Amino acid sequence: MKTYEDLATDGGSNIIGQVVTQREKLRGRLDQIKHKIALLSGKGGVGKSSLTANVAACLALQGHKVGILDADLNGPSIAKLLGVPNEEKLKVEADGVHPGEGALGIRIMSMDMLLPTADAPVMWTEGKEATAVWVSTMECTALRELLADTIWGELDYLLIDMPPGSDRMDNIRDLVPELAGVVEITIPSNMSQHIVTKSITKNSNLGVPIIGLVENMATYVCPHCNEEGDLFQGEDTKALAEKKGIKFLGSIPFDTRISGNTRSGKMFFAEHQESPTGKAISGVVDKILEFIESNSK
Numbered sequence: 270m271k272t273y274e275d276l277a278t279d280g281g282s283n284i285i286g287q288v289v290t291q292r293e294k295l296r297g298r299l300d301q302i303k304h305k306i307a308l309l310s311g312k313g314g315v316g317k318s319s320l321t322a323n324v325a326a327c328l329a330l331q332g333h334k335v336g337i338l339d340a341d342l343n344g345p346s347i348a349k350l351l352g353v354p355n356e357e358k359l360k361v362e363a364d365g366v367h368p369g370e371g372a373l374g375i376r377i378m379s380m381d382m383l384l385p386t387a388d389a390p391v392m393w394t395e396g397k398e399a400t401a402v403w404v405s406t407m408e409c410t411a412l413r414e415l416l417a418d419t420i421w422g423e424l425d426y427l428l429i430d431m432p433p434g435s436d437r438m439d440n441i442r443d444l445v446p447e448l449a450g451v452v453e454i455t456i457p458s459n460m461s462q463h464i465v466t467k468s469i470t471k472n473s474n475l476g477v478p479i480i481g482l483v484e485n486m487a488t489y490v491c492p493h494c495n496e497e498g499d500l501f502q503g504e505d506t507k508a509l510a511e512k513k514g515i516k517f518l519g520s521i522p523f524d525t526r527i528s529g530n531t532r533s534g535k536m537f538f539a540e541h542q543e544s545p546t547g548k549a550i551s552g553v554v555d556k557i558l559e560f561i562e563s564n565s566k
């Protein structure tokens with residue numbers, strides 16, 4: 270009778286062999302990365318990508334080697350945020366693809382870098398106007414390939430920028446079972462809090478460690494009178510974290526300069542560390558690092 274090992278090297282289509290090889294390749298890449306952290310929300314447009322980019326900048330400025338996987342396959346934004354132009358050609362080797370080098374030396378891999386032009390959308394099926402057809406139609410396969418085929422090298426942190434949707438962690442949990450944890454992000458609106466609550470519940474049920482909850486776009490300082498006011502109406506986000514039994518990681522004020530810098534790829538955090546928003550991002554990073562440290566003992 271054939272054993273599992275025989276099947277892996279058996280002739281014919283050798284599907285099991287391919288799966289084993291792929292799994293080993295993925296493992297080989299991930300073993301070189303100390304800590305993997307996903308940033309998510311469930312809700313769209315709350316600042317997941319902006320915070321991923323700026324948390325990465327903060328870690329990089331502390332001297333850590335940092336990479337970002339843009340897991341938002343259909344709405345990728347990390348390449349743009351870190352100033353890696355679509356035209357920059359990926360360096361391909363027999364073993365894989367080199368990640369793009371973004372601001373502050375942050376290594377990135379994003380679907381955006383695989384599309385033929387900056388305005389091309391991702392197409393999952395070959396149609397009349399297909400601009401990019403992935404070898405597989407499965408998003409999970411695409412994520413596995415982005416993780417396993419990228420020559421990440423040694424990293425201290427790999428941040429994973431998640432797409433909106435509270436069902437998105439299943440794939441990542443399966444591909445990266447040693448994930449250090451997830452950072453949940455909300456804005457202080459009732460709607461966002463309603464949806465992030467589902468995401469927290471979902472991740473607790475999956476057994477994914479939750480590092481904590483961040484409140485983004487918490488307040489806005491009027492540039493004319495310097496008065497600080499609320500941008501949204503909702504329940505107290507700190508109380509929400511307590512209710513769900515997770516840590517509150519901090520409130521990040523609204524700062525229009527975060528969106529401005531995406532054009533140049535200059536990192537907001539690198540340029541405005543001393544602003545209230547910059548300091549708040551530092552505070553969130555401190556809490557993430559505390560979590561990592563206390564969980565890796």
Ligand SMILES: Nc1ncnc2c1ncn2[C@@H]1O[C@H](COP(=O)(O)OP(=O)(O)OP(=O)(O)O)[C@@H](O)[C@H]1O
Binds near residue numbers: 526
């Ligand atoms: N603290 C902030 N102050 C000002 N603008 C912000 C802040 N955080 C995010 N933004 C802006 O809000 C918009 C949405 O942010 P971003 O794209 O990071 O959200 P997202 O959650 O990743 O969205 P999606 O669900 O589409 O992936 C962007 O224009 C971004 O520049």
Ligand SMILES: [Mg+2]
Binds near residue numbers: 319431
């Ligand atoms: Mg995003």
